[in-house]
Amino acid sequence: MPATASPSIEQLESIARTLRTHALRAIAAANSGHPGGSLSAAEIVTALYFGGVLHHDPKNPEWPDRDRFILSKGHGVPILYAALAERGYFPVEEVMTLRQVNSRMQGHPVQGMTPGIEASTGSLGQGLSIGIGHAIAGRLNGKHFRTYVVLGDGECQEGQVWEAAMCAGNYELDTLCAIIDYNRYQLDGAVEDIQSLEPMRDKFAAFKWNVLETDGHDVQAVLEALQAAQEHRGRPTCIIAHTVKGKGVSFMEHNNEFHGKAPTSEQLQVALAQLHGSQESGVRAQGVSG
Ligand SMILES: Cc1ncc(C[n+]2csc(CCOP(=O)(O)OP(=O)(O)O)c2C)c(N)n1
Numbered sequence: 001m002p003a004t005a006s007p008s009i010e011q012l013e014s015i016a017r018t019l020r021t022h023a024l025r026a027i028a029a030a031n032s033g034h035p036g037g038s039l040s041a042a043e044i045v046t047a048l049y050f051g052g053v054l055h056h057d058p059k060n061p062e063w064p065d066r067d068r069f070i071l072s073k074g075h076g077v078p079i080l081y082a083a084l085a086e087r088g089y090f091p092v093e094e095v096m097t098l099r100q101v102n103s104r105m106q107g108h109p110v111q112g113m114t115p116g117i118e119a120s121t122g123s124l125g126q127g128l129s130i131g132i133g134h135a136i137a138g139r140l141n142g143k144h145f146r147t148y149v150v151l152g153d154g155e156c157q158e159g160q161v162w163e164a165a166m167c168a169g170n171y172e173l174d175t176l177c178a179i180i181d182y183n184r185y186q187l188d189g190a191v192e193d194i195q196s197l198e199p200m201r202d203k204f205a206a207f208k209w210n211v212l213e214t215d216g217h218d219v220q221a222v223l224e225a226l227q228a229a230q231e232h233r234g235r236p237t238c239i240i241a242h243t244v245k246g247k248g249v250s251f252m253e254h255n256n257e258f259h260g261k262a263p264t265s266e267q268l269q270v271a272l273a274q275l276h277g278s279q280e281s282g283v284r285a286q287g288v289s290g
Contacts, residue, residue, distance in 0.1 A: 006052035012219040015086070016046040017275050020248050022082035024275075026098035026105070028268040033098060033107060036258045037152060038079040040183040040216070040243040041071075044150060047222040049083040053230075055145070058088040061115045067145050068134045070119045072127020073152035073181065074108040075260070081105050081114075089116040125158025127151065128178055132168050135176040135236075146175045146230065154186020157195045162207070168236040169208030176236040177229045178209075181216060183245035185256045204238040216241030248275055 007015070020042050027033035048054050048069060056066045071080050078098060085092040090104065097103035104114045108122030119130045131149040138145050155161065168176050180200070184191055191197060204211045210232045214225040222241060229237035245259070246252025249271040252263075263271055 006223075007050060009220050012043075012046055012050055015050050016042040016219065017248070018086065019046060019079055019082040020275055021272060022085065022092065022095050023078035024249070024263060024268060024271055026078050026081070026095045027262045028265060029096050030099035030107075031262045033078055033262055034075040034260050035078075035249075035252055035263065036185065036245040036256065036260075037073060037076040037181065037183065039247045039249065039252065040245050041073075041076050041079050041150060041181045042247065043217050043219050043222055044179055044181060044241055044243075045079050045083045047219050047226060048148060049087055051219065051223045051226070053223070053226050054148070056087075056116075058084075058116065061089060065143060065145050068118050068131065068147040070121065070127045070131050070134075070147070070149045071109060072119075072121050072131075072149050073124065073155050074121030074127075076150075076152070076181070077107070077109045080109065080117075084114075084116040087116070090114070124152070124155040125160040128161055128164035128168070131176055131178070132164055132171070132173060135168070135173040136171065138175060139173075144175075146177065148177050148179065150179045150181060152186065153180055153182045153184060153191050153197060153200075154194075156180065156197055156200075157186070157191070162203075165204060165207040165209065165238075172208075172234050173236045174233050177226070177239065178236065179239045179241055181243050182240050183243040183247075185245045185254075185259065187259055189256060200240055204240075208235055210235045210237040211240065212237060213240045213242065216243035217247055250274060 023038045054067045057063045081095045098105045099107045109117045111120045131147045134147045201211050212225045214221045225239045252258040
C-alpha cells in the first residue's frame with residue numbers, strides 16, 4: 001500500500017500537537033510515564049506517520065512489504081501509541097489505557113501485543129540491532145521496504161548502539177535510517193555531563209554512515225532529511241534531530257524533572273491550554289484520513 005498523500009505543513013504541526021495531547025493525557029491518567037522524551041519526538045513521529053514517508057497499512061499491520069518503524073527509546077512510546085491510534089491501528093480511546101493491567105498500551109512497546117509495534121524495546125540500546133535484522137532480511141528476500149529506528153541521545157551511551165552502527169556501515173545498509181532524538185538529556189541529567197557523545201556527526205561518519213542534522217521540531221526540515229535519506233545509496237543514514245525535551249509545554253521544556261514523571265491534573269490542564277489554546281485541534285478535525 002503506498003504512503004498516503006501528505007497533508008500541509010500546518011496540518012502536520014497540528015497533528016503533532018494532537019499527538020502530544022494524547023500522550024500527555026494518557027500519561028496523566030496512568031499517573032506514570034515519560035512525558036519529556038515523548039514530547040521531544042512528536043515531530044519526528046508525525047513526519048514519519050503522517051508526512052507520506054512510511055509505506056504501511058494500518059488494516060494489515062503484518063503486510064510483508066511495509067516499512068518498519070522501531071522506537072528504540074521505548075519509554076517514549078506514548079507518542080507512538082498516539083500516532084498509531086490516529087493512523088487507525090486501534091481506537092484513540094485505547095491510548096488512555098496506558099500502563100493498565102491487561103491493556104495493549106504497556107509502558108514500553110510489546111511486539112505481538114499491539115498492532116503496529118515492530119519490536120519490544122525499553123531496554124535501551126537494542127533497537128538499532130533489530131532494525132539491522134530487518135534491513136538485512138529485506139535485502140536477502142529481495143524486498144524494497146525501508147527501516148527507520150528512533151534512538152535517544154542518552155541511549156547512544158549504550159555500547160550496543162555502536163556495534164550496530166559499525167555493522168550497518170560495513171554492510172552498506174542504505175535502506176536503514178536512524179533518527180536520533182537529540183534532546184541533550186537522559187534519565188540522570190545532561191548527556192554532556194554524564195558521558196559526552198560529541199562529535200556525534202563524526203562518529204557516525206567514521207562508521208561509514210551518511211549523516212544529516214536537522215531541527216527535530218521543524219516538520220518540513222525533518223521531511224527533507226527523511227527524503228534525502230531515502231535517496232542516498234550505499235550507506236545507512238543517521239539523522240541527528242536536534243530537539244528539546246518536553247517540547248511544547250513551557251514547564252516541561254529543558255526540565256528533566258519530567259523525564260519520567262506524570263503531570264498532575266492541574267499541570268495537565270495548563271499543558272493542554274498551552275498546546276491548543278482555545279482551539280479544538282485534531283487529525284480528524286483537519287480531515288486527514290488514515
Ligand atoms: C539498558 C537500560 N538502562 C537503563 C534504562 C533506564 N532508562 C530509561 S530512560 C533512560 C534515559 C534515556 O535517555 P534518552 O535516550 O536520551 O531518552 P530521552 O531523554 O529522549 O527520554 C534510562 C537510562 C533502560 N531503560 N535501559
